[in-house]
Amino acid sequence: MAQLIDGRKISNEILEEITNEVQKIQSAGGKVPHLAAVLVGDDGASLTYVNAKVRACEKVGFKSTRIHLPASTGEEVLLDKVRELNDDPEIDGFIVQVPLPEHIDEQKVVDTIKPEKDVDGFHPANLGRMLLDLPTMIPATPKGILLLLEKSNIDTVGKNCVVMGRSHTVGTPVSVLMSRNKKTANSTVTVTHSRTKDLPVITRQADILIVAIGRPEFVTGDMVKEGAVVIDVGIHRVPAPEKKSGFKLKGDVKFEEVEPKAGFITPVPGGVGPMTIASLLHNTLIASRKR
Ligand code: NAP
8 A cells, every 4th residue: 555645745845945935025124925827818727726826825825916808818918918017116026827718829828938037937948947956946846746755755866767658837847856876766767659659568667657748547457557656646536426616536546556656656635736736836935135
């Protein structure tokens, strides 16, 4: 039976550290960090994520601003909003929640965000600096995954790490970070994707398996090595008529099958998700200090 990696507990510890920092800033008469979140449209999951981010800001004592635009918002209007936030001295950092409606070019939006306010770490300048191991904003989910491993005292040195998925926001950056020559992440990394052949043969070699493919319960027990560390990034709402909300959350990993084989595993919910939020707030603190 696997040891559960409790993302909620670890993220709460990080939020507490941030709260202490905010109190220090306040008692020194400084400006409290201020995060803005832009949401376009009414996607239920995105609304939940943005609200969770705003609630976390309140918890640590940050200021927060939620900007909710209709799904019909034109690309130029959104870009103008981004420019306004770039120039607003009150805002230390901001995010534009993805996915955006189809008529908006996501990359154009990310390119328009000032890198020093890009607390999601998605701007090309920030990703480039990350690649060069220079001080930067590390994308929140990859940063959260590394923190989960570190705080759970999981040894990464020389381990075989398989990353499933190669998105710009999760798979690719986490694969770069895991292959670093660092005390906290120093693994031999394999990246797999939708064209990978003999996927289970590769995943079974993983000492650390990081799954970010966006396919509910795709990873089954036979794909995982005995004792492996399994980090499940996926979040899916699956219908559950017995629940008041009408849905329950599942990951990319079939938990019931994988948990008995794994050494460590993250649950969904309560694994990577809360760490993403804690890392986002940590990035905002860094952005605010730099300003
Ligand atoms: P994405 O942009 O859709 O990328 C998915 C990646 O998985 C792609 O590289 C794709 O390969 C690969 N893939 C798809 N099907 C596959 C298969 N059958 N076998 C192997 N690889 C496959 O997704 P994402 O943004 O990285 O997100 C992944 C999941 O994490 C989603 O469920 C998302 O909701 C969740 N997520 C959670 C958090 C959190 O805080 N917990 C944060 C971000 C995302 P190709 O490149 O070949 O298409």
